[in-house]
Amino acid sequence: MTRLKEVLDQVEDRYDYCFIDCPPGVGINVLNVLAAANDVIIPIKADKNALDGMEELTEVIEEVRPYNLGLSLVKCLVTMFTNDIEVVKGEEALQKSTYSTFYTHIRHSKKVNAWTFEKGKSLVEVTPRSAATRDYKNLALEYMELTKEVKRNGNE
Known part of the structure; x- marks a missing residue:
């Protein structure tokens, strides 16, 4: 369960951030990523089924900690x-729950659905003015501010 962490440690000085997108569910790949991650962003559709699944994922995260x-x-998006x-x-x-949640949310967009079929192009290139693109930019800013805050508090 430490192989991914070992590989990431080898390139740590070359990158500010490394995002690893995992499929839904809790498989060995998710456990490996959790064992290597500094932060966890949990994308969640705000419906009852997704909220019910948060308890299981939270338990897994605590078991890996x-x-x-x-x-x-660990924050929900x-x-x-x-x-x-x-x-x-x-x-x-x-x-209002016990789960920490980003202020930013990502709006539903048909353009994002179409973008997932693009090869080698970023969302910003395909649809620079869409609401979802603006949301992802805002998420990046919010996340970077949070990580700066964590580092400041950790170094004090």
């Missing part, structure tokens, strides 16, 4: 956000 003492930030009352209520419930 003794193997990865560097794991410092609401994705596929729409202004439908059910989604708004779901996001509010998540924010």
